[in-house]
Amino acid sequence: MTSLRRSFTFFGGKGGTGKTTCSAAYAVKLADDGFDTLLVSTDPAHSLSDIVGTGLDNTIRPIRERLWGIEIDAAEESKRYIGEIQDKMLAIVSPAIVEEIKRQMEIAYTSPGAEEAATFDKFVELMDMVKGADGAKGGRTFDSIVFDTAPTGHTLRLLSLPEILGAWIDSLIAKRRKTLELFGMVGKFEEDMKKRATDDPVIDTLTRRQKQFEKSREYLTGDMSAFFFVLNAEKMPIMETARAVEMLEKFGITVGGVVVNRVIPPDAGEFFAERLKDQEGYLADIERRFGGKNIVRLPLLRSDVRGMEQVEEIAAILGKLE
Ligand SMILES: Nc1ncnc2c1ncn2[C@@H]1O[C@H](COP(=O)(O)OP(=O)(O)O)[C@@H](O)[C@H]1O
Numbered sequence: 608m609t610s611l612r613r614s615f616t617f618f619g620g621k622g623g624t625g626k627t628t629c630s631a632a633y634a635v636k637l638a639d640d641g642f643d644t645l646l647v648s649t650d651p652a653h654s655l656s657d658i659v660g661t662g663l664d665n666t667i668r669p670i671r672e673r674l675w676g677i678e679i680d681a682a683e684e685s686k687r688y689i690g691e692i693q694d695k696m697l698a699i700v701s702p703a704i705v706e707e708i709k710r711q712m713e714i715a716y717t718s719p720g721a722e723e724a725a726t727f728d729k730f731v732e733l734m735d736m737v738k739g740a741d742g743a744k745g746g747r748t749f750d751s752i753v754f755d756t757a758p759t760g761h762t763l764r765l766l767s768l769p770e771i772l773g774a775w776i777d778s779l780i781a782k783r784r785k786t787l788e789l790f791g792m793v794g795k796f797e798e799d800m801k802k803r804a805t806d807d808p809v810i811d812t813l814t815r816r817q818k819q820f821e822k823s824r825e826y827l828t829g830d831m832s833a834f835f836f837v838l839n840a841e842k843m844p845i846m847e848t849a850r851a852v853e854m855l856e857k858f859g860i861t862v863g864g865v866v867v868n869r870v871i872p873p874d875a876g877e878f879f880a881e882r883l884k885d886q887e888g889y890l891a892d893i894e895r896r897f898g899g900k901n902i903v904r905l906p907l908l909r910s911d912v913r914g915m916e917q918v919e920e921i922a923a924i925l926g927k928l929e
């Protein structure tokens with residue numbers, strides 16, 4: 608089997624299935640294998656710090672040898688993102704509408720989607736740091752990034768943003784061009800407007816954003832990325848995962864495989880006998896539905912995952928994902 612080790616590895620699935628555990632374990636494995644690895648949480652309900660035992664926040668912090676971590680703070684990113692747009696706008700508008708721009712930006716900051724857009728921006732900024740990605744010009748680089756993502760719906764929306772917003776930005780650019788052309792026809796502004804049509808700050812900003820989306824699509828849909836779903840051997844999670852796999856593949860994102868977590872061991876005792884029988888059926892269903900992909904089973908542990916020792920145990924099992 609060809610190696611599934613990619614520059615970008617994503618772990619997704621329902622809340623509580625074990626995404627954070629798996630991404631931390633997989634990142635530990637990559638670091639132990641000698642790769643400089645960045646572990647990124649895009650889940651607003653961050654819990655990486657608890658598992659890796661290091662306080663993480665919105666800046667890249669060292670966790671251990673060859674391993675770093677960051678928890679993206681959507682609210683903070685959103686504030687910064689809107690602030691940057693505001694600065695650009697204020698630089699190009701007349702003083703008379705400064706207050707209006709500020710008011711609009713206030714609305715933009717609290718509008719739905721602002722945090723996602725900002726999270727996405729940060730997300731691409733981090734992806735640029737991988738060796739071979741084109742943004743890492745002289746800055747800090749990593750061999751690999753592992754993403755601990757938010758529950759499925761949120762993540763699917765995030766990953767589909769480039770496609771959806773890409774088309775929207777296209778239409779904005781076209782509109783802006785049209786406006787500039789109209790101005791150009793008035794005659795006396797002609798020279799000035801012709802210059803602006805080739806050198807317009809709004810088109811410039813939109814085009815830059817468009818390029819960033821295109822780049823992120825290249826990262827996500829090429830050989831650089833693989834997405835893994837974490838699920839439990841139960842009816843609803845299997846169906847939800849099947850739907851999510853289909854959607855990601857429609858977006859052109861490689862689904863590397865599934866991690867079946869909390870698999871009850873056969874010697875679990877009389878109390879689990881009935882559940883074991885159900886589980887057998889669900890495991891067979893998982894094999895049937897996702898048989899073409901890597902399937903890794905993680906046993907139900909005696910306790911919650913506490914500390915690096917258990918993370919390393921899981922890391923050894925997740926090595927089979929490759
Ligand atoms: N195989 C397992 N056995 C026992 N507990 C587990 C196992 N996998 C995860 N857990 C525990 O389940 C809880 C949820 O796991 P977590 O990785 O945070 O899920 P998610 O990130 O998907 O919400 C954590 O307390 C974790 O320690």
Ligand SMILES: [Mg+2]
Pocket residue numbers: 626627628650652653654755
């Ligand atoms: Mg989590």
